[in-house]
Amino acid sequence: MRGRLPPTIRQLLSPQYPTANLKIEVNGWVKSVRRQKNVAFAVISDGSSREGLQAVLTDRTMASKLVNGASVRLLGQLSRSPGPAQEKELQVTEVEVLGECDPDLYPIQKQNLTPDYLREHCELRARVNDMGAMLRVRDILTKAIHSYFEGQSFHCVHTPIITSNDCEGAGEAFALTPIPSSSPPVDAEPATRHFFSVPAYLTVSSQLHLEAVATSLSRVYTLSPAFRAERSQTNRHLAEFWMLEAEWQFTRSLDDICGLVEDMTKTILGAAKDDNDVHDFMGKTEGRQFIDAIDRSWSKVTYTEAVRELEKHHTSTTGSKFTFQPAWGRPLQSEHERWLADHAFRGPVFVTDYPAILKPFYMRSNEDSSNPNLCTVACFDLLIPGRGELAGGSLREERLPVLDRALEKNGLSGENYGWYRNIRKFGGAPHGGFGMGFERLLSYVTGIENVRECIAAPRWAGRILL
Structure with missing residues (x-):
């Protein structure tokens, strides 16, 4: 339907959203990445809920550019998760990094950050x-x-x-x-105090x-x-x-x-x-x-x-x-x-x-x-x-x-x-x-x-x- 936006992660995680053989697109920011020998896991958040969506990448090469803070577009199949930590996960088939993020410079790291520190990085x-x-x-x-x-x-x-x-x-x-204009309009009223x-x-x-x-x-x-x-x-x-x-x-x-x-x-x-x-x-x-x-x-x-x-x-x-x-x-x-x-x-x-x-x-x-x-x-x-x-x-x-x-x-x-x-x-x-x-x-x-x-x-x- 025209005008309909893709579902948010909050919608995808809701019990009402189906999972059987459903191919979807997910957009968001990488919250964490965990790499193992044959598989990689990433948590993706779009801000719609505190919980992120776990993305499972069985092709570890797709996870090579995934770092904390990067914005991504993932395609895959939403399915029930076999693990106890979450009910649903995304089996990823395609990864597109929309915005890179240098992990050495990214100020929002996973450790606890003080209010004063976060105020210094208010934009993030x-x-x-x-x-x-x-x-x-x-x-x-x-x-x-x-x-x-x-x-x-x-x-x-x-x-x-x-x-x-x-x-x-x-x-x-x-x-x-x-603030006085450097080039006021020709037809402007004469400047007054107020x-x-x-x-x-x-x-x-x-x-x-x-x-x-x-x-x-x-x-x-x-x-x-x-x-x-x-x-x-x-x-x-x-x-x-x-x-x-x-x-x-x-x-x-x-x-x-x-x-x-x-x-x-x-x-x-x-x-x-x-x-x-x-x-x-x-x-x-x-x-x-x-x-x-x-x-x-x-x-x-x-x-x-x-x-x-x-x-x-x-x-x-x-x-x-x-x-x-x-x-x-x-x-x-x-x-x-x-x-x-x-x-x-x-x-x-x-x-x-x-x-x-x-x-x-x-x-x-x-x-x-x-x-x-x-x-x-x-x-x-x-x-x-x-x-x-x-x-x-x-x-x-x-x-x-x-x-x-x-x-x-x-x-x-x-x-x-x-x-x-x-x-x-x-x-x-x-x-x-x-x-x-x-x-x-x-x-x-x-x-x-x-x-x-x-x-x-x-x-x-x-x-x-x-």
Whole structure:
């Protein structure tokens, strides 16, 4: 059939794929070669599965050019393997080396390679089993996300990467400056300070744009890149990362938002738990902990209650006090978040109703105090064991006068956010949403400690790979 690609190794190894007298073509890279007196064996991988396909070459001359890393095209017959290590093997009749590989220079050898070493060879590190498996698990989680939101009648929206505002108001955005052209078009506009006539940035979040689209489509989400100019060197931060963000109209309850986030996350985890790559990670890491989270109800506690528990632990403990003393009105540090999830609640926990002074301007005020410094907002952070914060969300402030006061308090120009005010001014409705770090989700599922190993080409302060 036209348009049909040849089967991948994953398809060939599946129980459903026939083996009787089936002549096939296999393309991939040589993972290993073992030569004996009358026969040679090669393991071929095309990245579609952790397991490679064993190729049996009874004519040893055909194996003379097979070396680790070379790309090859093999023709032969797929058959049942007599050996216990694999169910199927390829009896090779023809070999074509498509791309040679010098074994003395090839940086991806069979021995264990450190993360730092593999980052230096980022263009090839996906050929290592764990990195290839990580990318396949990313694919599984991505498909599960789209499936979940389709089932909830959300629309997938492609939001802008270039923006004129800093959604979080934290001043951690990358500013855009065009490279001057050496030969500008004849009809080009005179050069100005700003390409777009106003300052432009790489987006730190798609939330505000999703809110605008949600005023017509009701339920929207995106899985897209985000950028933050953080100098942090922790294992939880990247300068370029992927964010799952969703916004929907006509919700008045923070419980509804937390409920959807819990249901969505459990559904995604459930889609991953039976995957072979995920099982392999479980055998080597703490990835098993996410399985336990699927069948239990997740805890919920207010920020005030959480701080009370943190203070109690801090004052009653002699040997393991927190580095940062917890107190109401202070941000929860990573050590606080992990203690709450790992020890206090021993599982995922929603921390809700943070002080307004700690959160961005767009979160809906609870108006629970006449003192602005004591007022809280209808928001949550989802904390998970071993990782800390996974997601955050809130009801959005739909009341225009209250939003205006928040903009003014945060020193933000009502003129710059005129379009954002308009979606309240013209038919605005109660609404809410959340954002979830995709690499952090992947870290939770696989047990990979550092998010730099949860993305194909990581970027962080001081380094840009590829």
